[in-house]
Amino acid sequence: MWRRILIVVLILVGVALVWGMFSLPDYMTGVHQRSVTQSLSDWKVEYSKIESHDAVRAAEMLEYVKGYYVPAEGYRSTPEIEAALESQRQDTIDAFVAALREYTNKDFGEDSEAWLANLRTSDSFDLSREEMNEFSKLVDALSEEHSIEKALAARSELVSASKQAFPVLLNRLNDQTYTHIEFLGSVSTTDLPSIGQVCFEILRIQIEGRWLKGMIQFHILDQSNITQWVNNHSLKSLTEMRQIALTQAIQKVESQPEDEIESKYAKEFLRFLRDKKSYIEKPGYDFGKPEEDPFDEF
Structure with missing residues (x-):
C-alpha cells in the first residue's frame, strides 16, 4: 500500500514539475510585464511636471526609458502584449519630452544628451x-x-x-x-x-x-x-x-x-x-x- 502511495506521490510531483516547466515562464513573464507597466506609469506621473531640482534627473531618465524593456530574442510573450508595452513606453517618453520642453522653452526631442547639456549648463x-x-x-x-x-x-x-x-x-x-x-x-x-x-x-x-x-x-x-x-x-x-x-x-x-x-x-x-x-x-x-x-x- 505504501508503495502505491509513494508511486502516486512521485507521479504527482512529476506532473507538477512538468506543469511548472511550461507554466512558470509564462507566469514570470506576466509578472515582469505587470512590473514594466507599473514602472512606466509611475515615471510618467512623476516626471509629467518638472521642477528645477529634478530636471537633470528627468533627462537622465529619458535616456533610461528609451532603452527600457527591450525583450531579448525568444522572449515568451505575444505581439499584442509587446505592442501595448511599446505604446506605453513611447507615451512615457513623450511625457518626458513635453515636460522638459515646457520647463526649458527648448525642444531637443528625444535627444537626452542634448537635454542634459542644456540643463547642466543652465544649472552651472x-x-x-x-x-x-x-x-x-x-x-x-x-x-x-x-x-x-x-x-x-x-x-x-x-x-x-x-x-x-x-x-x-x-x-x-x-x-x-x-x-x-x-x-x-x-x-x-x-x-x-x-x-x-x-x-x-x-x-x-x-x-x-x-x-x-x-x-x-x-x-x-x-x-x-x-x-x-x-x-x-x-x-x-x-x-x-x-x-x-x-x-x-x-x-x-x-x-x-x-x-x-x-x-x-x-x-x-x-x-x-x-x-x-x-x-x-x-x-x-x-x-x-x-x-x-x-x-x-x-
Whole structure:
C-alpha cells in the first residue's frame, strides 16, 4: 500500500514539475510585464511636471526609458502584449519630452544628451527660468527685423550680463536668422552675419579677448568646441576662464615648430598673449567694467 502511495506521490510531483516547466515562464513573464507597466506609469506621473531640482534627473531618465524593456530574442510573450508595452513606453517618453520642453522653452526631442547639456549648463550658471527668457528676448532682438539701435542695445546688455548670459548664447549658436550688416566687422564672415555668429563672437571675445585677425589660427575656441569648453569650465569665474584660455593659447603657439616660434610674428603674438594674461592677473582686476577692460571692447 505504501508503495502505491509513494508511486502516486512521485507521479504527482512529476506532473507538477512538468506543469511548472511550461507554466512558470509564462507566469514570470506576466509578472515582469505587470512590473514594466507599473514602472512606466509611475515615471510618467512623476516626471509629467518638472521642477528645477529634478530636471537633470528627468533627462537622465529619458535616456533610461528609451532603452527600457527591450525583450531579448525568444522572449515568451505575444505581439499584442509587446505592442501595448511599446505604446506605453513611447507615451512615457513623450511625457518626458513635453515636460522638459515646457520647463526649458527648448525642444531637443528625444535627444537626452542634448537635454542634459542644456540643463547642466543652465544649472552651472544658476539661472532661473525667467532670466533665461529675458536673455532669449535680447538675443531675438539681434535680428535684422528690429532696428539697429535695438540690436546694438541688446548686444550691449548681453555683454554686460557677462557669464550669466552664456547659457542662452550657447543655445543660440546655430541660429541662422540674419542680423544687421553693422555686425559684419565683429564676425568671421563675408556674408550677412547670423544671430548664431554674433552670439559666438560675444562669447569668444569675453573669454579670449579681441585678437588681431591674423592670429585667428591660434584661437582656442571655435563653433565646434565652445559649448563643451564652457561646460567644462562653467564653475570657474570669468577671470579664471580667461586665464585658462590664454594659457592654452600660449601653449598652442609654443607647440609650433621651433623655426616658426622664433619668427618675429610668433614672438610678437606670444608677447601679445602674455601681456593680456598679465593684465587680468593684476590684483583688483575688474571684468565688470567694460569701459576699463579691453576684453569686452567691441
